Amino acid sequence: MSEATTVDFASLPASDxxxxxxxxxxxxxxxxxxEAGQAIAEYSMIEAGDKVMCCLSGGKDSYAMLDILMNxxxxxxxxxxxxxxxLDQKQPGFPEQVxxxxxxxLGIEYHIIEKDTYSIVRDKVPEGKTTCGLCSRLxxxxxxxxxxxxxxxxxxxxHHRDDLLETLFLNMFYGGKLKSMxxxxxxxxxxxxxxxxxxxxxxxxxxxxxxxxEFPIIPCNLCGSQENLQRQVIKxxxxxxxxxxxxxxxxxxxxxxxxxxxxxxxxxLYDFRxxxxxxxxxxxxQTAAPVSYGRVDILNL
Numbered sequence: 001m002s003e004a005t006t007v008d009f010a011s012l013p014a015s016d017x018x019x020x021x022x023x024x025x026x027x028x029x030x031x032x033x034x035e036a037g038q039a040i041a042e043y044s045m046i047e048a049g050d051k052v053m054c055c056l057s058g059g060k061d062s063y064a065m066l067d068i069l070m071n072x073x074x075x076x077x078x079x080x081x082x083x084x085x086x087l088d089q090k091q092p093g094f095p096e097q098v099x100x101x102x103x104x105x106l107g108i109e110y111h112i113i114e115k116d117t118y119s120i121v122r123d124k125v126p127e128g129k130t131t132c133g134l135c136s137r138l139x140x141x142x143x144x145x146x147x148x149x150x151x152x153x154x155x156x157x158x159h160h161r162d163d164l165l166e167t168l169f170l171n172m173f174y175g176g177k178l179k180s181m182x183x184x185x186x187x188x189x190x191x192x193x194x195x196x197x198x199x200x201x202x203x204x205x206x207x208x209x210x211x212x213x214e215f216p217i218i219p220c221n222l223c224g225s226q227e228n229l230q231r232q233v234i235k236x237x238x239x240x241x242x243x244x245x246x247x248x249x250x251x252x253x254x255x256x257x258x259x260x261x262x263x264x265x266x267x268x269l270y271d272f273r274x275x276x277x278x279x280x281x282x283x284x285x286q287t288a289a290p291v292s293y294g295r296v297d298i299l300n301l
Contacts (some may be wrong), residue, residue: 006023039086039183043199045183050154052152055102057086057220060207061158061203061206062158080211085143095218114144154193155195157194158198159181160248163203165254
């Protein structure tokens with residue numbers, strides 16, 4: 001988990017601790033709300049009449065995203081609808097009552113989709129291998145199919161700035177591509193539009209906000225700790241940079257938003273002979289079309 005600046009409330013009188021915690025919470029809420037508003041406006045994420053599906057995993061990021069979007073909706077310049085959706089993947093010991101109880105207390109429309117992807121992942125992925133790839137692929141297919149069936153126009157995911165930067169470095173280090181998670185991703189067939197309202201927000205701010213809001217966090221125990229995952233290597237590197245070189249991550253993210261194709265080396269993005277920008281490659285979101293992993297069809301679970 002990312003490091004965050006904290007106050008030792010335990011050492012303060014109860015009244016002072018409560019007051020400082022409330023002040024910190026208000027500051028974080030305003031910051032996250034401002035950043036989400038900027039991201040939504042910058043990339044035209046939400047438009048009048050949109051039906052936005054907030055995908056909840058039970059983790060800090062998706063809880064914060066739903067919380068901030070509900071807050072923004074109260075004063076948004078355009079009307080839009082929010083629904084919350086969770087995929088219960090039937091992991092042993094999953095506290096299935098937590099999210100329904102929490103969402104019922106919010107008074108928001110919500111849906112719990114029950115699909116046993118846990119058994120499929122355990123059956124198909126060899127012991128000791130990373131489960132995240134197949135797990136996320138199955139999950140996306142189910143959620144995207146649900147969105148189309150229920151008239152959802154935007155699918156909101158809780159990825160934040162650090163996720164975007166980590167993915168950029170993962171693709172550079174291990175995939176040989178200069179590629180990340182875009183704030184908005186449209187499928188070529190027009191079936192799905194994915195948005196990431198927290199694209200401008202830091203993970204450590206979200207983690208602290210989630211702690212102060214006391215969201216009922218549900219850990220993902222499917223894969224255990226998997227401490228040697230490539231993403232964890234990147235996270236550790238970023239944490240070290242953030243501690244030793246404050247501001248470096250912010251500068252790196254600005255660079256992602258300020259690309260000069262003529263100063264890279266991709267001839268699909270830039271015509272070096274004539275000095276003109278080109279349309280470039282286009283990557284489609286993984287839609288709900290049937291995708292097989294071995295003999296598994298993600299739409300027929």
